[in-house]
Structure formats: C-alpha cells, structure tokens
Amino acid sequence: MAQALPHRERALPLKATQIPEDVFHVMRRENLARWPTGAEVDLDEAAAYHLSLPENKRLGTIMRKAAAEGRCLSQPRGGFATLEMQRELMQVLDREGLADVVPTTTDSYTRNEQWHNAQKGIDESTRAGRSLLNGYPMVNYGVKATRTLVEAIDKPAIVLSGTAMPRLTSEVGYAAGYSGYLGSAIAYTVSYTKDVTIEEGIRNYQYLDRLVTLYQQRGVELHRRQPGFLTGTNIPPCIAIMTCVLDVLLAVEQGVKNYGLELGQTLHLIQDAAAIRACEELCQEYLRRVGHNDIFTPITSLHWMGAWPQDEAQAGALISYGGTLAAIGGAVSVTTKSTHEAIGIPTPQANAEGLRMTRMAIYLARNIRLDAMDEFRREKELIGREVRPVIDKVLEMGDGDVAVGTVRAFEAGIMDIPWSPNRQVKSRVLPARDADGYLRIFDPASMPIPEDVLEFHEERLRLRAEREGKAYDHELAVTSVYEICEPLSHLAPFPWPKD
C-alpha cells in the first residue's frame, strides 16, 4: 500500500522550492531501503551507463530532435509479468511495430507499491505460461535484470507507471537505463488513487523530479513527461491543460528541463489541434512568468483514452484517425492503442499493428496545419480564456507557491477533475460532447471559468440536446461516456434516421 511519508519529511511544510541536497540524500537512502533491489541503484554508475548509450537510445535527445524536425514519433504502451515476456514484447514493438519509443508499463501492484503481491503475480505467471499481471514488475526484477530490456532494443525506453507513488520505480527505471518516465503529481494522484492526498502526490513527484536533476548534474538529460489524459474520460482540453501548467511549474522548481505534456484526444480534429498548440503556449507563458525561458515542453497526443468499440474495424478507425489528429495537430509524439483495446491488454502483434496503422496515417498527414482556420483560432483562444482564470486563482491561493495553491485549490473545488476516484477531488465538474463533437463543460461546479465562456458551452450543448430530442440534463454527460464505444448500428445506422 501507499507508504506513509517518512516522519522527518512530514515535519517539513509543503513547498514548491527545490529539495535541499542533504535532505534529499537522506530521503533517497530511506527510499532505496524499502525493497532489496533498491541496493542495486548506484547513481554514478547509472549516469555513466546513460552516457555510454548511443544517441538513438536517449529519449531526452530524441524528443528535442523530433521537435526541431517537425516529426511525430510513435510510442505504444505495454507490459507483461515476466522478464522473458517483456523482452519479447519490446522487441516486437521495436522491430515489427517500428516504435520510435519503446515502453515498459508496470503492473498495478507495482504502481501501488504492493511488491509482495507483484512477486506472487510473477510466480503464477511463470507457472501458467501467460501473464496474469497487467504490466512488468520493475522493482521486483531490479536494475540489473531490467537493464537487459534496454539492451534488447535499438530505441529509447520509457517507463509508464500510472501511480502517485513513483519513488522506487523511478530509481530502478532510470538506473536501468530508461531515459523517460511518465507521471506527475497532480495528474496521477487525481486519476489513479483513492486515498493518497494531493500533498503526498506532490511530495512523491518532487522526489522523482529532484532525482532527474541529480542525473542532469552528471551530464545526463532525462525526459520527464506529464500524463494530462487524467481519468481518460471526456476530459475537455482546458482541464487537461490546467494540470499540465501546474505540473510543469512544480517540476521546474526541482530543476527539470526536458518535460513533455500529454493530451488525450477528444477525437475532434480542430479541438485537438487547438489543444496541442494552446497547451505548449500556455505552459511557456506561465514558465516565462516565473523566469524560466529554457524549458523544453513537447506535446504528446494520445489515442482515445475513453471506452473503445468492440468491433475491431471501428477500433481501427480510431487508431488511424488518432495518427492523423496527432500529426496535423503538430504533436511531437503520439501514444498508440490497438484493435484489442475494448477487450483489454493486446498481444504484442496487435500492439505492433496499431503502431503501423498510426505511422501510415502520420505519413499521409505530413505538413498539413490548421492555423489559418477561423474555427481553429476560436477554439485555441477559448482554451486560453478557460485556463488562465483558474491557474491565476490557484497561484493566488498559494500566495505564489504553486504546491500550496494546488492543494488549496482542490480542497475548494477551484481545480476539479471529471470522474476522479480520489476522495480529495470534488469531481463535480461534468463534461459532455456537443452537437459537432467538441467536448464541452456541462457543469463547471466551483471552477472559476468566466460566464461568457460557459454560456458558449451551454449553447453548444443545448443544440445537441435539441437535435437529439433529449432533455438538457446530466444524461448528456453519461451518454457521452459511452458514445465512442457504441456499435455502428447505433452511431451511423442504415437506413438513415429521419431528422
């Protein structure tokens, strides 16, 4: 289960400023002692190992290069219970899937620091000859074994570990030669936990971001990434971007320079393109306000994160279109899914197919941009008008300290996340899809989004209710959760429905 914060640390007040070196030294020693494989972590040796890797295996460098060249990289997700299964998966994704970035997703026991349960999962999976875990138990295998995975591929490797408790997994992953790590204080605490407080989540990711600066001091630029997809369920771009801005502000206080932001696709071409552009601009705007002019903030676009259709042909359309959305939006990378998504975790082959479908779509969409479109400009400007009042209020509530402001803002519902499992999140804000397929806010609850903006959202949603002959109520939000996974007989029937 979630570890309680060590006593000494709890005594320190929460602050956004960088953890002092001597304090961090003690924190690391205590952290690494929590599981036997922690003893394998040797920072100087690990930094030297990273420096020995060729450029094509360093994600920090690859992301900068892709951004400079206007490329959209492809990366899947994937993790299995045993080292052998994981190695085979990563090689298939690298060679058959042509993945530009190769992932290792950890299993949910590891994410929740239940390493004893993870061990049982390894043992049972070995006996059964199939994976009973939904990811790779990185901490149980440790640095030396996990490094063989990095050595089995020719691309950079990234750790995907949906958790508010990344302290030990990040130590093992980075020491093993992974050059990227996905996860952030706000996004993962509100999306992947029930009882972890926002404060604990912030402290845990301050640890991870502080660790990255130790590598930086040794000449290794690691990539950090923020999972702005949140609960993956109809997250309007503005809410995702609010968490991106707050998380990057927290990370740079610890000294991080290479920090990506992820946005789940809304599946509306113009809204997604506007969101990608607005996210980078708003992050840079707020970074400049606190004096940071040298932070690299590439955007990653994610294939649909809500419920998927069972029909593999329909799923195939979401995959290809997702490549199109990412490429036209100007994302530096896209994270892919497969036609098995509705059923669960894909086979390595299905996963590799998802990558190739996406790659082809990216190829076809090269050099198309929407910047000249009025509707694109309207949406981008709208996102700015939604994000700024909320972020300004959060910063004001913290008296200039983003960590303190974030905790207070969630308590007050000023920051709110749809469909959150976390008890500290009000989760009263409700999104719904409008008549044209844009994600809008049906109920802002206590979020300080300006009246005129909300009037626009309401007008668009009322139009949908009217067209569908439905009441203007919260059912609009519930049916929006299911919409994309409905069968074609429902979404686009023949004969055509009468208006």
Next chain:
Amino acid sequence: MTTERAPDSRPKTLVTGVIGADTHIVGNRILGMALAKARYKVINLGALTPAEEFIKAAIETAADGIMVSSLYGQGELDCRGFRDLCIEAGLDDILLYVGGNLVVGKQPWPDVEKRFLDMGFDRAFPPGARTDAVIETLARDFAARAQGLRRAVE
C-alpha cells in the same frame, strides 16, 4: 437506461466497487447511478477496494448482493477466494456479480465466464456489458431467490 423496479417492496441493498489495485471508476460509478435509479440501495466503495472491504461493508449494511467491477486485467488474481471469504463471514448465499475486463488479453468469453462462475460468482458480465442488462438480470435473480432458487434459470 431503464427504470425497472426491484421485485419486492423492500429496497434491496447492493455493495459495489472496483476490486484490487484498479482505479477504473467510471463504469462502476455509472452502474451505481443506474442501480440507484432502479431503486436499489447502493453502497459504493469506489476504486481500489480490497476483497475484505466488500465483505465488511456487506455485513455492516446487511446487503443482498455484491457487485464487483474490474477493468485492468488482474481481476482473475483479485477475485480468487472471494466466495470463500463470504462463507467465512457467514454470507454463504449472498448474490455475487462480477463484470468488466476480467483477465489479461483477449480470451474467449465462455472460458472466462466459467473461470469466474467456478470461483463462486453467480454471474459474470463480459467487457462492454450495459447497465440495462445487469439490472434486468438482477431483477430476475432476486425474483428467483424469492422462490427459493439460487438464481434465475436461463
């Protein structure tokens, strides 16, 4: 969504939540909303709920059934021994439902269903099952129980 009533006048109490280390809350929350609309008393334990907490809540609320959600693939590990825990707690005959993406990877549904029924669940629902179907089955099962049967016959 239908608003079928529970068959007898006393509202039945159902404990629900997402089992294990799983945080996929959306489907479970929508199921909870639909059950409440169908006049069930719903005790929603939310995400990340250990098996023991379902049973504790079922005892405390004298529940008529437990509805377990799992979407992350590890449900097969988390649900093992669930019926045994119920029996140890004196809830030998409590109605047990499970639903979601219950195993890792694409496996034939009849095999998966049998695995969970063998574990002692009364019903298992496949990926993508809708709340209407669950509520309809619940009504039939409670009606069968009023007749002294364990559950409705297909």
